[in-house]
Amino acid sequence: MGQYESEAQLENRFIKQLETLGYQYVTIKDNDDLLAHFRKILNERNQTNLKGKPLTDAEFQRVYTELVGTKSHYKISYDLRGSINSPIGKISITRDSGEPLFLNIFDVKNAAANTYEVTNQITMMGRYENRYDVTVLINGMPLLQIELKRRGVEFSQAFNQIIRYRNETFKDSLFRMVQLFVVSNGEDTRYFANGDGNLNSKFMFRWTDKHNKWLNEITEFMESFFPPERLHSILGQYVIFDESHSRMMVMRPYQIYAVEGIINQVENHPDKNGYVWHTTGSGKTITSFKASQLLKQREDVDKVIFLIDRNDLDVQTSKNFNSYLGAKNGDLAIDRTDDTKTLVKQLQQTDEKLVITTIQKMNNAVSKDYYKNLLAPYRDKKVIFIEDEAHRSQFGDMRKNVNNWFKNAQHIGFTGTPIFKENIGSDGRTTQDLYDQELHHYLIKDAIRDQNVLGFNVQYLQTFDAEDIDDNGQADANAIDKKEVMEHPDRLEQIARHIILNHRQYTKNGEFNAILTVPNTRVALAYYDIFKKLQAQNPEGEKLNITSVFTWAANEQDNEKYQDQDDVTSRHGLEHIVADYNQLYGENFSVEDFKDYFNDISIRMKQHHVKTPEQNIDILIVVNMFLTGFDSPKLSTLYVDKKLKYHGLIQAYSRTNRIDNLNKPFGNIVNYRNLKTETDDAIRLFSDGSREAFLAPSYEEMAENFRQAIEKLHDIIKQPKDVDNLYNMGEDHISEFIKAFRDVLRIYNKIRVYDEFKWENFALDLTPQQYESFQSKYREAVEYLEREAKNNKKISIVDDLDFELALIQQDDIDVSYIMGLVQNIDFMSTVDDIVDHTEKIKQQIEQAAQSQLHTKKELLLRFLEEEVPQYAEQANVDVLTEFNQYINQQKEDRFNQLSKEVEVPVDSLKHQLDEYNFRGECDSRSINNDLKGIPFKEKRQRRERIMLAIQDIGDHYKALD
Incomplete structure (x- = not known):
C-alpha cells in the first residue's frame, strides 16, 4: 500500500x-x-x-x-x-x-x-x-x-x-x-x-x-x-x-513453534528423540510446561515426566506448573516428588500422567532392586521425558540407567547452549548424538533482536604486564608460575580496588547487583578477605555488601587450603563468611544449614532494591554456583576472573541480560582475563556468528547516535529556555519536544556506562548544564500535558506518548560517595595510574545530577586535578582530612579576595559566615556598620554583594567533619 x-x-x-x-x-x-x-x-x-x-x-x-x-x-x-x-x-x-x-x-x-x-x-x-x-x-x-x-x-x-x-x-x-x-x-x-x-x-x-x-x-x-x-x-x-501472579499470558511464536515441533515428533516419529535449542532467558519453562500439558492429554501417552537435575529447580518448576494450571490457595494441580518412594507411587498411578522429579530420584528408582520390582509392569509404557537444561543433566550414567529401564521412552531435551563437536566434553557425545533431531531453535541473537533479553557490553582489562604470560594465565613451560601470578594477593587487591571504584557506575548507583566469578574456593576466600580489609580501612567510604557461596570437598587437598594454613579448609573459610552474613543481615545460618543459606542469598540477589540497600547483596563471589539456572533482572554485572569457554561462558554471561527497566540497557561483563578469543568463539558457536547482535554497540556508534539525537533535538528547540515558548504553540509542539529529548535520554542512559564517555566530548553539542535544564523542562512538559488532560476532561495527546520518566531519576551521588572513591585509590601506585583513577571519578561527577553535587562540583574537580596526583607513592593518605584542609584553604583565599573587593576586614566577613551558618541569614546591621561612610547607593550594592558571597561560601566550603 x-x-x-x-x-x-x-x-x-x-x-x-x-x-x-x-x-x-x-x-x-x-x-x-x-x-x-x-x-x-x-x-x-x-x-x-x-x-x-x-x-x-x-x-x-x-x-x-x-x-x-x-x-x-x-x-x-x-x-x-x-x-x-x-x-x-x-x-x-x-x-x-x-x-x-x-x-x-x-x-x-x-x-x-x-x-x-x-x-x-x-x-x-x-x-x-x-x-x-x-x-x-x-x-x-x-x-x-x-x-x-x-x-x-x-x-x-x-x-x-x-x-x-x-x-x-x-x-x-x-x-x-x-x-x-x-x-x-x-x-x-x-x-x-x-x-x-x-x-x-x-x-x-x-x-x-x-x-x-x-x-x-x-x-x-x-x-x-x-x-x-x-x-x-x-x-x-x-x-x-x-x-500466582493473576495475569494472563500468551506464548511467543518461537515457543508455539517449539511445542508444535514436539507434538509432531511424538505423533509422527515416536522412535526418535528431539531437542529444543532456545537461548537462556527465552522462557523455556513455559514452553516445556505447555508441551507437557498437551502431551499428557494424548491417549497414546502413558506418562509425561518432567526431568530436571537440581532440587531447587524441582521446587520452582512445580510452583510454576501449578500456577499455570490454575492451582489456588496452596492447592496443587500436580505434585512434585519429595523422595524416590513418592516418585515410584506416582509412576504407578494411572490417573497421574504428569510427574516432576529430578534425574537423581529417577536414577534411584530404576537402579535399586526394591523399586525396580515395583516398576516392572511399567517398563514398556509409553513415557515422554521432558528434560530441562539438557546440556547439564543428560550426559552420564544416570541417563544411561534411565534409558535402559524404560524401553518405550522418548526424550525431549531443552537447552540454551547445546553441546557441539567444538565444546564436547569427556563423554564424547553431542546434544544431537543424544537427542537425534533439533525440533526448533531460537538463538541468543534472536532473543536480543526481539528484546526478550539484553545484549552485552564486554570489557577486557589487563591486570599485569608480562611478556611471557598472557592474561589467561598461559605461560611457557620455563616461564613464571602462572597460578602464582594470577592468584597473587597484589593482583587480587588491584582487581578488588577497581571493582569498588567502578561498581556504582556499572550498577546504576546500586540499583542493580553483581557476581564475581573466580577459579576456585581458595581465590573466592582470598577475594572476600581483601574486600573486607579494604572496606575496613575506609569506614567512611562507599559501603558494599559482599558475600560468597560455594561448595567444598569432604577431604580437601593441600592446594585448596584456606590462607595457606594446613588446618584451615575452605569449609572453615565459609564458616567465617556465614558468621559475617548472620551479623550483617540478622540471620542465624550455619554451614550445616547450607541449603537455607543458599536460598536466602538467592532471595536477596533477586529482590535487590535501591530503597533498602542495607538488606541487599551488592557483590556475590562464586566459583560455579549461580552461573547457570539463576534468573534475576536485578543482576546487571558479571566480574570475571576465571577461564570460561563456550557454553560455560554463554551461560555465565547470560546471568546479566534479563530485562528489568530503562536503567538497564545491557548486561555488563568485566573480564579481568583476556577472554576475547573465547567470547568470539562462543558467539560464533551459539549465535550463528552474529557478533553485532550479541554485543552492545561500540562506543563510537553510541557517540554518533548521541550526537544525532542531540542534533534532532536542536532542530526543534535550541535552548532550554525556548521550551517555554512551546506552551503558546499547542500540545503538538510540546509533544515533538518530548519525543526528541526522550531519545536523548534513552541514548544517554546507555552511553553513560562506557568508560570512554566524557561530557566534555559533547560540550559543543550539549553541555551538562543544558542537559540538566532540558531534563527539568521535559518533566514540566509531561506534567503540563497530564494536568491539561485531567482538567479539561478530554482525550489528550498524553495517550500517544511514552514519557519514560524513569530515565531522569536522580542518582544518589554525593560528596561522601566521591570521597569514598578517592580513598580507594592505591596511592602507592604511579602518578599515571592515579590520574587514570581520578579521571574515572571525574567522569562520575560529571554524570551525576547537578542538584546533588553542584555546591562542591568545581571544588571536587579541582581537588582531583591539583591535589590528588601529589599523593602518589604515599602510604596511609587520609583523603578526608586532605580534602577538608583543601576546602579550608580555598575558603581562606576566598575571604581574602572578598575582603579586598568590598573593603571589609576578613574577621568581619567570617563573623557573617558564622551568623549565616547559625541563623540561615547574615547580620545586615553589622554589615552596615562595616560600611560606614560609603554613599547609600554604593553601600546597598556592597551589602548585597557581601550577603550573596557569604551564602555562596557557606554552601561551597563547608567541610566534611
Whole structure:
C-alpha cells in the first residue's frame, strides 16, 4: 500500500483480508447489538441442549453474569479464559424451570466447529464515547480486539488507547471476554494478552515464521496469525493464566513453534528423540510446561515426566506448573516428588500422567532392586521425558540407567547452549548424538533482536604486564608460575580496588547487583578477605555488601587450603563468611544449614532494591554456583576472573541480560582475563556468528547516535529556555519536544556506562548544564500535558506518548560517595595510574545530577586535578582530612579576595559566615556598620554583594567533619 494510507483505508484493507481468510463480516453498532448477536448465535449452537426452547431474558442474564459477572463483582480474566479453554468449552446455568443447562460456547478441539466473524467501529459508551476499530468475534464473543493507526504514528498510541478503552468501557460488557489484542500501524504489528492488571508494553510480541523471521507488515502478519485454525490454536492452547501472579499470558511464536515441533515428533516419529535449542532467558519453562500439558492429554501417552537435575529447580518448576494450571490457595494441580518412594507411587498411578522429579530420584528408582520390582509392569509404557537444561543433566550414567529401564521412552531435551563437536566434553557425545533431531531453535541473537533479553557490553582489562604470560594465565613451560601470578594477593587487591571504584557506575548507583566469578574456593576466600580489609580501612567510604557461596570437598587437598594454613579448609573459610552474613543481615545460618543459606542469598540477589540497600547483596563471589539456572533482572554485572569457554561462558554471561527497566540497557561483563578469543568463539558457536547482535554497540556508534539525537533535538528547540515558548504553540509542539529529548535520554542512559564517555566530548553539542535544564523542562512538559488532560476532561495527546520518566531519576551521588572513591585509590601506585583513577571519578561527577553535587562540583574537580596526583607513592593518605584542609584553604583565599573587593576586614566577613551558618541569614546591621561612610547607593550594592558571597561560601566550603 502507499505511504500515505489513512487509518480508515488500513481498516478496510484489514477487514477485506479477514474475509478472504474465511471470516464473515457482520454489522454491530453498539453494546445492545453485540449482546443480541451473541444471544442469537448461542441459541443456534445449542439447539439440542435447549430442546427447542431459546433462552429467556432471565436465562440470558444468567449467562451474562456467568461470563462477565455483576457490577459489584466482575469476573476476572482467568474465569473467562477458563470457560473458553476448558476441555468441554461449556458453561452451566439453571433454567427458569429449575433444570440445569449446559451451553457450548467454544469448541476447543475442533476449530471448524466455531463461527468466525469480524466487525468494526462498535460504539461503547462510558466516560467518553469509544469506537473500537476492528473486533473479531468467535461464536459471537469478542475475543480479539484490533487497534489500527496510520503509518508513521508512534506505536505506543494504539497501546495507550487500548489501556483507556479497558478502563472506560470494557467493564460491564462482553468485551471483558477479550483474550488478545493486536495493534498495528500497517508496517509494524504486535499482539499481546488481555488481563485485569496493568498491561505492560514490554509484553507486546512480534509474530514470526518458524525460522524466527519477523512478520511485521500487516498483510504478512495476517496471513500467518489470522487463519481460523491458527487463531483457534492460540486461543485454545497457547493462552496461559499465571494464577500466582493473576495475569494472563500468551506464548511467543518461537515457543508455539517449539511445542508444535514436539507434538509432531511424538505423533509422527515416536522412535526418535528431539531437542529444543532456545537461548537462556527465552522462557523455556513455559514452553516445556505447555508441551507437557498437551502431551499428557494424548491417549497414546502413558506418562509425561518432567526431568530436571537440581532440587531447587524441582521446587520452582512445580510452583510454576501449578500456577499455570490454575492451582489456588496452596492447592496443587500436580505434585512434585519429595523422595524416590513418592516418585515410584506416582509412576504407578494411572490417573497421574504428569510427574516432576529430578534425574537423581529417577536414577534411584530404576537402579535399586526394591523399586525396580515395583516398576516392572511399567517398563514398556509409553513415557515422554521432558528434560530441562539438557546440556547439564543428560550426559552420564544416570541417563544411561534411565534409558535402559524404560524401553518405550522418548526424550525431549531443552537447552540454551547445546553441546557441539567444538565444546564436547569427556563423554564424547553431542546434544544431537543424544537427542537425534533439533525440533526448533531460537538463538541468543534472536532473543536480543526481539528484546526478550539484553545484549552485552564486554570489557577486557589487563591486570599485569608480562611478556611471557598472557592474561589467561598461559605461560611457557620455563616461564613464571602462572597460578602464582594470577592468584597473587597484589593482583587480587588491584582487581578488588577497581571493582569498588567502578561498581556504582556499572550498577546504576546500586540499583542493580553483581557476581564475581573466580577459579576456585581458595581465590573466592582470598577475594572476600581483601574486600573486607579494604572496606575496613575506609569506614567512611562507599559501603558494599559482599558475600560468597560455594561448595567444598569432604577431604580437601593441600592446594585448596584456606590462607595457606594446613588446618584451615575452605569449609572453615565459609564458616567465617556465614558468621559475617548472620551479623550483617540478622540471620542465624550455619554451614550445616547450607541449603537455607543458599536460598536466602538467592532471595536477596533477586529482590535487590535501591530503597533498602542495607538488606541487599551488592557483590556475590562464586566459583560455579549461580552461573547457570539463576534468573534475576536485578543482576546487571558479571566480574570475571576465571577461564570460561563456550557454553560455560554463554551461560555465565547470560546471568546479566534479563530485562528489568530503562536503567538497564545491557548486561555488563568485566573480564579481568583476556577472554576475547573465547567470547568470539562462543558467539560464533551459539549465535550463528552474529557478533553485532550479541554485543552492545561500540562506543563510537553510541557517540554518533548521541550526537544525532542531540542534533534532532536542536532542530526543534535550541535552548532550554525556548521550551517555554512551546506552551503558546499547542500540545503538538510540546509533544515533538518530548519525543526528541526522550531519545536523548534513552541514548544517554546507555552511553553513560562506557568508560570512554566524557561530557566534555559533547560540550559543543550539549553541555551538562543544558542537559540538566532540558531534563527539568521535559518533566514540566509531561506534567503540563497530564494536568491539561485531567482538567479539561478530554482525550489528550498524553495517550500517544511514552514519557519514560524513569530515565531522569536522580542518582544518589554525593560528596561522601566521591570521597569514598578517592580513598580507594592505591596511592602507592604511579602518578599515571592515579590520574587514570581520578579521571574515572571525574567522569562520575560529571554524570551525576547537578542538584546533588553542584555546591562542591568545581571544588571536587579541582581537588582531583591539583591535589590528588601529589599523593602518589604515599602510604596511609587520609583523603578526608586532605580534602577538608583543601576546602579550608580555598575558603581562606576566598575571604581574602572578598575582603579586598568590598573593603571589609576578613574577621568581619567570617563573623557573617558564622551568623549565616547559625541563623540561615547574615547580620545586615553589622554589615552596615562595616560600611560606614560609603554613599547609600554604593553601600546597598556592597551589602548585597557581601550577603550573596557569604551564602555562596557557606554552601561551597563547608567541610566534611
